[in-house]
Amino acid sequence: MRLNLNTKILLGFAVAAGVLLLTAIASFLSIRQLAVQTRHVEHTYRVIQEAEQLTSRVRDAESRVRGFLLTADTSYLQTYESSQGEVEQSFARLKQLTIDNPQQAARVDSMQQLVGQKFRNMRLLLDQNRSVTSSSTQTILDTGRQTMRAIAALFEGIKQDELTLLAERNRQQNLYETIAPITIILSATLAILITLWLFQKISREIAANDRLRQELETINHDTSQRIQIIENLANQVVQGDYKVKIKDKEKDSLGNLATSLNRMTQTLDDTFGALQNRNRELDQFAYVTSHDLKAPLRGVMTVVKWIEDELTSELSEQMRQYLGMMKGRLVRLEDLINGLLAYARIGRTEQKLELVQVRQLVEEVRDMVVPPEFHLDIATALPQLLTDRLSLQQVFTNLLSNAVKYHHRGQGTITVRCTEAKKEYEFTVADDGPGIAPEYHEKIFLIFQTLRDRNTAESTGIGLSIVKKILDEQKSTIRVESAPGQGTAFIFTWPKVSVTEKAS
Structure with missing residues (x-):
């Protein structure tokens, strides 16, 4: 597992710190042992x-x-008394010093007993109230010499052990x-080497x-430029330029994407070229069809009027009824042709933006x-919009004409209201007509769908389909709220900013 730089730095400093800590501990222990041994040497001395x-x-x-005994000078006794007190103090200090060494402490105790015996012998020599013969004096002196030799031997033992x-x-x-x-x-050398x-x-x-950062900056700069080129191509495609191409020969993901985009723009160019040809053919077909169909319709309508005008007295009531039905069918057929042409042209004609007072x-x-x-x-609070006037007019025209056309009483009230949202306005066109059952709320927006008898002249079933298609072109929505009666x-x-204005 490869460690990153921060981990390596932390690990290295941790090792260096650990070595320094061990150095400090080793130094402390060495110095402490040196101090202990120094105290032990001082103690021995x-x-x-x-x-x-x-x-x-x-x-x-x-x-x-002995000086007192030879000279009878009492000044020797004063020194004797002071020596005896100093000996007692020395034993106290020596016992304290040898308390941690049982063997030496035993020697000190033995030495103290001998010294005590030595001082008792000396007190006997100094006792003037008893009669001292020369033989007894000699005995005391011999005992004192033997005691002194024993004391000296103990001292040598103490001294040799301490040495x-x-x-x-x-x-x-010396070792420490x-x-x-x-x-x-x-330790310091090791710490320096590790550091x-x-x-x-x-x-x-x-x-x-x-070096890696510089390489990444270079790659990022090149990649950003290549991505910018791809974004420019996408923007040009959105604006309708399908002939644009990317010159990127790199054998990587962006190069492959550039090749795919070039193929896509070529395909789009070919497809939209063919679509434009089809639209021109469709426009020509619609024009020719409307012209060729309307001319015979008008001719038939003229013949029917001639018959009614010239043969009024000869026509029976049944014949007049048949002629009326024929005129209704001809009017409906012409409305269908006009509706189909209007439906086909939605979205294929250039929208002209202008400032529209909706109330007007x-x-x-x-x-x-x-x-x-x-x-x-x-x-009164209808907005002012910068939009395609004809499209909005077609929507209101179809909705208002439907409200009149499908009213069951032949008279009534229609209301137009508006509420403002964040990016759009919501318009409501309501009437007090017969209403629509919920199962027809979606079907009425399909072409040729009508709730009235198809023999009725006004019922072409195209009006709401035109409204739906216009609103789809504007990225807008429509719904119906109704119930029978x-x-x-x-x-x-309707958008505050039209689709055409957004594109521009």
């Missing part, structure tokens, strides 16, 4: 010194007693005096990262399709 001073004071006390300890402790002290600086130097190695690794990583437009439509028997209630409300949305 103090034991030897205290034992020597004690033995010296005992000999000094003995010499003072042995001193030699070992000096060896330990050598180990401590070596440990510090080795230098870490610094070298980090420097290499940083240099490699810098609805009033103009009212004058064209709403008879005086109907009352049109128009909201409760009137009908058509609710449609």
Whole structure:
């Protein structure tokens, strides 16, 4: 597993810190042991010194007693008394110093007993109330010499043991005096080597990262330029330019995408070229068809009028009824042709943007399709739009004419309202007619779908299909809210910014 740079830095510093910590611990332990051994050496010297001073004071006390016995000078006794007190203090200190060494403590106890016996013998020599013969004096002196030799032997034993300890402790002290600086130097050297190695690794990583960053910046710059070229192609395709091509020969994902986009634009160019040819043929067909169909229709209508005008007296009531039905069928056929032409042209004619006062437009439509028997209630707060006037006029024309055409009483009230949303307006065209059952709410927007008898002249079934197609072109919606006997409300949305304006 390859570690990243931050992990390597943290790991390296952790190792260096660990080595420094171990160095500090090793140095501390070495220095502490050195201090312990130094204290032990000092302790040995103090034991030897205290034992020597004690033995010296005992000999000094003995010499003072002998001086008094030879000269009878009482000044020797004063020194004797002070020596005895100092000996007792020396024993107290020596016991304290040898408390951790049972063997030496036993020797000190034995030595204290002998010294006590030595001082008792000396007190016998100094006792002037008893009669002292020369033989008894000699005995006391011999005993004192033997006691002194025993004391000296104990002192030598104490001294030899302490010298042995001193030699070992000096060896330990010298060892730690050598180990401590070596440990510090080795640990510091190791820490320095680790730090230098870490610094070298980090420097290499940083240099490699810098090179990689520069390479990535170069690749990112090139990729951004290539993506920008692809975005420009997409924008040109959206605007209808299908001949644009990308010159990208790289053998990577973007190069493959560029090749695919070039094929796509070529296909779109071919397809839309063919579609334009089909549209021109369809326009020509619609024009020719409408012209060729309307001419015979008008001719037949003229013949029917001639028959009615010239043969009025000869026509029976049944014949007049047949002629009326024929005229109705001819009018319906012409309405169908006009409706089909209007439906086919939606979305294929150029929209002309202009500023439209919606209330004024609805009033103009009212004058064209709403008879005086109907009352049109128009909201005052209708908006002003920059849009294609003809498309919006067709929507209101079809909805208002349907409200009149399918009213069951021949008179009524139609209302037009508007509410504003975030990106669109919602218009409502409602009437108080017979209403529409819920099962027909979707079917009425299909072409040729009508709720009235197909023999009725006005029922072509194209009006709401035209409305639906116009609103689809504007990316808008329409729905119906109605129930039998409760009137009908058509609710449609219209964008604040038209599709044509967005494209431009």
